[in-house]
Amino acid sequence: MLDIAEELVRWVGQGRDFAVATVVAVSGSAPRRPGAALAVDGDGTAVGSVSGGCVEGAVYDLCRQALQDGEPVLERFGYSDQDAFAVGLTCGGVIDVLVVPVRAADPARPVLAAALAAAAAGQAVALARIVSGPPALRGRSLLVRPDGGYDGGYDGGFGAGDGLDRTAAAEARALLETGRTGSVRLSEDGSHCPGGLTLFVESAVEPPRMIVFGAIDFAAALVRTGKFLGHRVTVCDARPVFATRDRFPDADEIVVDWPHRYLESTRVDARTVLCVLTHDAKFDVPLLTRALRLPVAYVGAMGSRRTHLDRVARLRANGVTDRELARLRSPIGLDLGARTPEETALSIAAEIVAVRRGGSGAALTGAHTPIHHDPPTPARTGSVV
Incomplete structure (x- = not known):
């Protein structure tokens, strides 16, 4: 649900009633991952998607029904080869969808509104919802903050006791710290056994x-392509005449500094992408020497194959090991035959996605490799995956 937070915040501000359908579990091949959502308001307006089209009509009807009767529902959609006209996923996968009404008088609405507002503002927040268990608890929500604090619509929690609230908040915080979305099985009293209650946790983290x-x-x-992919983009160059807002209006931040010095002073993490387009040894060597030793997601450097060989020799002379050099994507990007800046940006972006998702970068036509490389995320007692 947090993936469509900006639109839903607007709906909340307008006082609209709506229902939200969220993918809470996936097995096999499916077009959307857990957390994908479709919302429908009282006028029938829809936003978002849970399947890329396969079951949208059926989920839309479930939202309309939930909005009318006020009851949450958990529905499973799969593939039926016995009935070609049955509602299901043509890709052969299975998804579980939780549909929850969000009406003005519902106790959970302020909780959901706060979670949506935080996510839309780019703040870290987790939303824990009860997917299965006692019927009276299904669909209830808990907002969990990075410091472990939490708020719920029923006496400050789920309304089933402090034990469940504390355990759910701890599990949600653990997922939030790693930016993950997943499920965990608990008991109604908050213990991990026998695990008759399933909790689905969505994490919203900074881009x-x-x-x-x-x-x-x-x-x-x-920069434009990076923004399209959802990154917070910084442009860094030591030359103030080139690093200007007029030249990079879409950048979130423009820094005039020596690249290696800026990299030493700024915060990076395991999701950070570093793209080195200077192809100038006086910038590249000290920058890449530092970059290849950081726990970032991607390091790519632009240049011809001749430039690459010269760069590698200089990096080795600067003490960079073969293991560190193996992380370097150079020449940067996938082989698309790119010529223009836009085509080159697409090539780089494609490689970044392939590295993040474990793709090969090869054409799917004629291949027998999986289309989706994300691992399945079944719930397990006392843990999340």
Whole structure:
């Protein structure tokens, strides 16, 4: 649900009643991952998606029904080869969808509204919802903050006792710290056995960073592409005449500094993407020496194959090991035959996605590899995956 937070915040501000359908479990091949959501308001307006089209009509009807009768519902959609006209996923996967009404008088509405507002503002927050268990608890929500504090619509929690609230908040906080969305099985009293209650936790975290080093024309196209992929994009260059807002209006931040010095002073994490477009040894070598030793998601450097060989020799002379060099994506991007800045940005973005998702970058036509590389996320007693 947090993936459509901006639109739902607007609906809340307008006082609209709506129902939200959220994918809470996936097995096999499916077009959307847990957390994907479709919302429908009282006028029938819809936003979001749970399946890319396969079961949208059926889920839309469930939302309308939930909005009318005020009852949450958990529905499973799969593939039926016995009935070609049955509602299901043509890709052969199975998804579980939780549909929850969010009406003005519902006790959980302020909780959901606060979670949506935080997510829309780019703040870290987790939303824990009871997917299965006692019928009276299904669909109830708990907002969990990074410090472990929590709020619920029923006496400050789920309304089933402090034990469940505390355990759920701890599980949600653990997921939030790693930016993960998943499920965990608990008992109604908050213990992990026998696990008759399923909790689904959505995490909203700050956007991953993309830092583009080198204020060249190719960088402007990459900034736009990075924003499209959901990154918070910084452009860094030591030359103030090139690193300007006029040249990079879409960047979140423009820094005039030596690249290696800025990288040493800024915060990065395991989701950060570093794109080095300077292809100038006096910038590249000290920058990449630092970058290849950081726990970031991706390090790519632009340049010809000849430039790459010269760069590698300089990095080795600077003490960079073969293991560290193995992390370097150079020449940067996938082989798309790119020529223009926009095509080159697409090539780089495609490689970033492939690295993040474990894809090969090869054409799907004629291949027998999986289309979706994300691992399945079944709930397990006392843990999340």
